[in-house]
Each structure stands twice: as structure tokens, then as C-alpha cells.
Amino acid sequence: LWYHDHSLGMTRLNVYAGMAGFWIVRDDVEDSLNLPGPAPRLRDEPETKYFEIPIAIQDRSFNADGSLFYPGSRTFFDGYDGPFIPDSSVPPIWNPEFFGDTMVVNGRTWPYLEVEPRKYRLRLLNGCNSRFLILKTDRPLTFHQIGSEGGLLPDAPVALTQLLMAPAERADVIVDFSSFEPGDEIILLNLGPDSPFGGLPVDPEDQADPETTGQVMKFKVVELTGEDTSEIPAELPPIEPLTTELPARDLTLNEEMDEQAGIPIAALLGTGAAGPLSWSADVTETPTSGDTEVWRILNLTEDAHPVHLHLVMFQVLDRTPFDADAYHQAQAEYLEGDKSGPPPDPKDFAEGDPVERNSWEAGLKDTV
Incomplete structure (x- = not known):
């Protein structure tokens, strides 16, 4: 799950300011699958190695002094500069959508994560206010998706080369870095648009700016510190389809x-x-x-x-x-x-x- 503020009329601002995060729920079935881990926990020892990583992706803009920028006028969105309420029906400060010019992961701009040449479990969240993400790496790497918002996928993981994620969507994936050598670097790219999403495919000229919002984070491969005994499960528990006779x-x-x-x-x-x-x-x-x-x-x-x-x-x-x-x-x-x-x-x-x-x-x- 993910938690976020939902104050009426202020949700967009409070989430943008940082009031959002993960709430990870586990059960015995998941624990029996020998997935990569552990994940960070409160009061862990300082040198603990983590192989399950929550990754909250957001877009932000900043003022020159490093403070968060958020538009204070409707003019920012489409250039409309009035008349506003009460001389029209247009609110003066409401922006239909907001797209920042900086990608932020777990509160850090364009960070890197040191990874060993082994399997990792990444719990991805699109925490952007408006932006759809299309995540792909700049070097061949498969996302083995095992879960989404409500837990594990049914029957088997899904192997994907890119992830389409709407705002608020989560993807629970396993990636295997074992084909890389220490010193290698992999960039997690965003091929989604810097504007409202209209569906797939996204024309190359409409994709995010490759110098800014087209890059999310970097993985830096370091030396392996121990044997990787975790697995990408061949099977996952089934989910019974919902059925009803009630009208839609x-x-x-x-x-x-x-x-x-x-x-x-x-x-x-x-x-x-x-x-x-x-x-x-x-x-x-x-x-x-x-x-x-x-x-x-x-x-x-x-x-x-x-x-x-x-x-x-x-x-x-x-x-x-x-x-x-x-x-x-x-x-x-x-x-x-x-x-x-x-x-x-x-x-x-x-x-x-x-x-x-x-x-x-x-x-x-x-x-x-």
C-alpha cells in the first residue's frame, strides 16, 4: 500500500510537499517464496545489506534556493491570465495538471543505488501528481513483475521490458543484475510524456526530456558480497476471478x-x-x-x-x-x-x- 494525505482541496499540495510513503503488508505465502530481501526496517544495523528496495518516483520543480516550486496561478498551465472568478467560471489558482522538471526518487533528485550482480526486488510507486511513467533501462534488463497494488499476481510472474505506470499505481518486480560486472552502470529511463498521457504508443518526439525527466535514477554495480540464493518464482498462487449476477x-x-x-x-x-x-x-x-x-x-x-x-x-x-x-x-x-x-x-x-x-x-x- 501507499499512504498519502487526502485533505479536501489540498491533496495535490500536501502530496507534492512530501506527505506520501509506503506501507508494506506481508503474509506467510509471500514469505515462503524465497524472494530477494531483506527490506529496510526500523532499527536495522547500520551495515545491513538490502535486496528489497521501495522506490517512490515523483516529479518536482525547485526554486533557485532549493525550495519546492508549485504554480500559484492558472497562467502557469496554459497561459490563461483571466478573467477569473467572479468575472468568469475559471478558478485563479487551480491547475488541471502539473508536470515538474526534475525526477525525485525517495525524496532525492536523480539518485543512484549501488547494486550487487544478483537479484533485487524493487517495489515501484508512481507518486507523481499527473505524470504517467513508462520505465525502461538503457541496457537490456527484464522486469519480472510479481505483484501490483493488491498483492501477488496470479499463477506466474510476467516478464516485461518496460513498465507503464499511472499515478498511484505500484509494481512489485524482480530484476537480475547478475549479467553485469562491477563498475557497470544502468540508467532507469522514463519514456512517458512531459504532458497528459493519451495512450500507447508515445511518439518519440513526445517522450520526456532525455536530459531531465527522461532519466529517473542510476544503478551502479559493485562487487558481490555473498551468494544469492533468492529466486524468481516459477509459479504464484492463483486468484479466483470475481463474478456477479448484479447489473453493472x-x-x-x-x-x-x-x-x-x-x-x-x-x-x-x-x-x-x-x-x-x-x-x-x-x-x-x-x-x-x-x-x-x-x-x-x-x-x-x-x-x-x-x-x-x-x-x-x-x-x-x-x-x-x-x-x-x-x-x-x-x-x-x-x-x-x-x-x-x-x-x-x-x-x-x-x-x-x-x-x-x-x-x-x-x-x-x-x-x-
Whole structure:
């Protein structure tokens, strides 16, 4: 798990200022797999060797004196300099998204980690406010992903050459540095964009600045100090698929616009039946304890957008391409009418068959 502040109206600032970290939960099944370790613990001896490393990746910007920079005006985001509330609907300080120009790992800018030529377990967190990460190394290295937010993946690890991580996503991976020699250096790169993520593939000209945000950290290979007896497991415990006979819920991600200025002013959640809803609206999702439900999340915004739930885990089913503009129009007509029938069915606006979830999304998750 990861903990982070969630004060209403201040989350982005408090997380940006540093109020975030890991909360690692273990069980006997995981402990029986002979994974690389140990991880850092309170009151460890000073010379303890660690082979399980939590890595929280964030992007930040700094003032000349080293203090954190965060934009104090909407102008920073898109150049809009007014009019603001009350002369328009545009908030003066709210920025739709923020992208820093410096990569920070565990609170340090562009750090390095000394690694021995052996296996390591890396627990990766995308702790950025807005940035999607595409992590890859500059020398051939495989990420053997064994887990995500809710624990171990089912059945077997997934071998990947790069990791796509939305804000709040975690990836539990094993990497094997045994093919490298002492003195070798490996750079962990970020091939994601310096702007809102629109999906894969990312055009090379849209990738992060290779001199700054395109680099995350460095691994420096040092001498092996002892035999590596840890393993990359061939098998992982199965996870029973969730099933239900209950009807699906349709939830929407919406972007509210100032039509005169032509710019976004708010991101709102909503439902298929009620449309966009404010924070103060009545609760719409009231599942009964013990029930399993299918939630169909419709992204009606321009960008890919992570959905992060608290205190519950879910299983990703699939993704279906659909005509968002046509659905949005049909929903608007339904909301403006007498609502005598059912709201629009997203399946009627599908533009292809459902796309199966990615292999690394097969476990229990809280972010997608």
C-alpha cells in the first residue's frame, strides 16, 4: 500500500510537499517464496545489506534556493491570465495538471543505488501528481513483475521490458543484475510524456526530456558480497476471478469547460444516469457489504485518466473503445428530457470488441 494525505482541496499540495510513503503488508505465502530481501526496517544495523528496495518516483520543480516550486496561478498551465472568478467560471489558482522538471526518487533528485550482480526486488510507486511513467533501462534488463497494488499476481510472474505506470499505481518486480560486472552502470529511463498521457504508443518526439525527466535514477554495480540464493518464482498462487449476477454500474469521468475561454475548469465524477456530479452531491454508489459489482467507467475526457479507489481492491476486466462524443450527446439528451426510460447504454456506442486486460493487471488492484 501507499499512504498519502487526502485533505479536501489540498491533496495535490500536501502530496507534492512530501506527505506520501509506503506501507508494506506481508503474509506467510509471500514469505515462503524465497524472494530477494531483506527490506529496510526500523532499527536495522547500520551495515545491513538490502535486496528489497521501495522506490517512490515523483516529479518536482525547485526554486533557485532549493525550495519546492508549485504554480500559484492558472497562467502557469496554459497561459490563461483571466478573467477569473467572479468575472468568469475559471478558478485563479487551480491547475488541471502539473508536470515538474526534475525526477525525485525517495525524496532525492536523480539518485543512484549501488547494486550487487544478483537479484533485487524493487517495489515501484508512481507518486507523481499527473505524470504517467513508462520505465525502461538503457541496457537490456527484464522486469519480472510479481505483484501490483493488491498483492501477488496470479499463477506466474510476467516478464516485461518496460513498465507503464499511472499515478498511484505500484509494481512489485524482480530484476537480475547478475549479467553485469562491477563498475557497470544502468540508467532507469522514463519514456512517458512531459504532458497528459493519451495512450500507447508515445511518439518519440513526445517522450520526456532525455536530459531531465527522461532519466529517473542510476544503478551502479559493485562487487558481490555473498551468494544469492533468492529466486524468481516459477509459479504464484492463483486468484479466483470475481463474478456477479448484479447489473453493472455506469460511472463517468467528466471535464467541465468554461465555454467562453475554451479551457477546462474542473474534473468531475458522475454516473450514466445522473451525469457529472459535484463533491457535495449525494452518494451514488451504495453496494451492500459482501456484494460483487461490475463498474463500467466511461472516460469522457481528452486524456487517459487513472481511477484510484480507497479501502477496496478490484479486478480489471477489459477495455472497450467507444464513441465518447456520441455517448456524451446521447447522455445530455437523456438528462435534458424526462428520463422516462433507461439512460444510454455504453455498449451501443462501442467501436470494437473489448480488449483484454494487460497481463500485469491480472492481480488485485486499486488503481487502473
